[in-house]
Amino acid sequence: MSDNIEYPLPLSQTWTASANLTAPIEGLKLDIPGRVFVKHNASLDTPARVLVLSDTAEIINAIQWRVDQPVFSLGPVLEAKLFVPRNERLDVTGSLLIEVTVREPLSRIATSAETVVQEGSLLNGPADFVSVRSDDAANVYVTYSSPIELAGLDLKSNDDGSVQLKSPSIKVVGEFKLKSNDNGAVAVQADNIAAATITSTANDGSAVYLTATNLIEATHLHSNADDRGSINIYPHGVCQEGAVRVADSGRVNVGSVICQTVDARLADASFAIVQAVQSLSTKVTDGGHVQYFNSTPTLLPVARGRHKKPSQATLTTENKFDEFKFQSIPAYEPVGVSIHIGRYGNVYIESFESHAKTTTALAATSTLAAGFEGGLVLAAICVVAIIGFVLLKHRRRAEYQPLLH
Structure with a gap:
């Protein structure tokens, strides 16, 4: 029996931006974990298309996509964030790979996911x-x-x-x-x-x-x-x-x-x-x-004056x-993620983490609690979630090696 167990066949979900947008999407904001590849396709029949791959349905369903309309002089922004309904919580571990394809090159990207920005995805003029x-310990490769x-x-x-x-x-x-x-x-x-x-x-x-x-x-x-x-x-x-x-x-x-x-x-x-x-x-x-x-x-x-100094x-x-040691572009494959979200009343707790792929299949584990019981559970995990969030913010990024000359 082999010790190497591959990831199970992924679940997938496709999201497309409305073709009725009056202005091209200019920005991308990703407040999610995982690995993301950003691509450009000028012949795309929609302003943006997103493909989400995971071994866990709860992870796919927890990611909410939308196009935020212009504010002041800024153009539309494609946003992704984590979401659970009110009075529910989610604790899930699994794998995640996302492909974002845009029809027009972007002018700005802000991301909490490991992100590979491919040729043509950004403006160049x-x-x-x-x-x-x-943000949040993410490594971005352009x-x-x-x-x-x-x-x-x-x-x-x-x-x-x-x-x-x-x-x-x-x-x-x-x-x-x-x-x-x-x-x-x-x-x-x-x-x-x-x-x-x-x-x-x-x-x-x-x-x-x-x-x-x-x-x-x-x-x-x-x-x-x-x-x-x-x-x-x-x-x-x-x-x-x-x-x-x-x-x-x-x-x-x-x-x-x-x-x-x-x-x-x-x-x-x-x-x-x-x-x-x-x-x-x-x-x-x-x-x-x-x-x-x-x-x-x-x-x-x-030196000037009576009390001269050197x-x-x-x-x-x-x-x-x-000297920075530049890293290789990550492979087009999922990474492990852990997501913890709790929402009860006006209290919202969120933390997430991306981690390396393992040689064994990620055990897709999830917990979903609802109602008053979920609220009590949320109260119990609030302190843990806050501590975890602080710890996650201080995790080291992928290593680089400073060399002294």
Whole structure:
């Protein structure tokens, strides 16, 4: 008897957006677990089609799809969230794979599921703005086989999640934003990267990685790290004006980028390594440390007044940065999920988790309670659910390896 038991044949459900939508779907918001593949098909006979595959009917039925109509100047958004009727709860474990196909390329994606964004699913034009956000420990993979040219690009990760973008080249006419929070990571790789402004922000133990095989170019390079956040831009770059803001043991490693001028302000045992040609101005307090790499800028901070202090910046011959290990695109197969939802009166408790596929079939287990008894059970699980939600938010994402140079 074989030890490897495959997943049972999946159950499936198809959902389609109304063909009567007056405007194309512009955004995708996924507040669900699982693995999602986002595809583009210009000949689709509906604005969007969703295929949900699972070994558990309760999982499929718990996912609610809808198109949210425009708010202010934003276009329609395809949304997915978990739902149970009032006075019921759901505890279920099983497998989940979702395929979302859109007729028009999207301008924004926010997801709590592991998400693979395939070629053509996002806008790509010099007048277009694109944003991608990862929440709740989700890993998002965006790959372009053709060059990217956009008016603005915004990548953000939260809660142990990551956003990974690869393209032959990236050109942003306006601002290229990379932001990571709460142990998340944003990582971008291309042969060439150019933007009017590159703004990187890393907070709460998170990290930003921007790397180009040939060259990174920016008129303005702004790097902000706080509370053990880390920013790494490497291995070759140029900029006109650099601004560095670091606090609370944060690190900014931009010594690979040759800037004409750099203004660095550090506090609270933080660190920055920069490279400036014309001038380097600094303001350092409470144990912060600035190093300049390669050569001494023409203008350096100088001590003034009766009580002269040494320069707040020192020369280094070692250019240090952390390097991101890019992950392979996940396979087109389901992942395990656990969902816990309770709804009683005005109280709504929700937590969910995606986890790796196992070699044995996932035991599709579920519990559904209703009525007053369900309410009492919900009260009993509220504390457990809240604790579980907090723990899940702090689960580590798929591992990456920082390498010190």
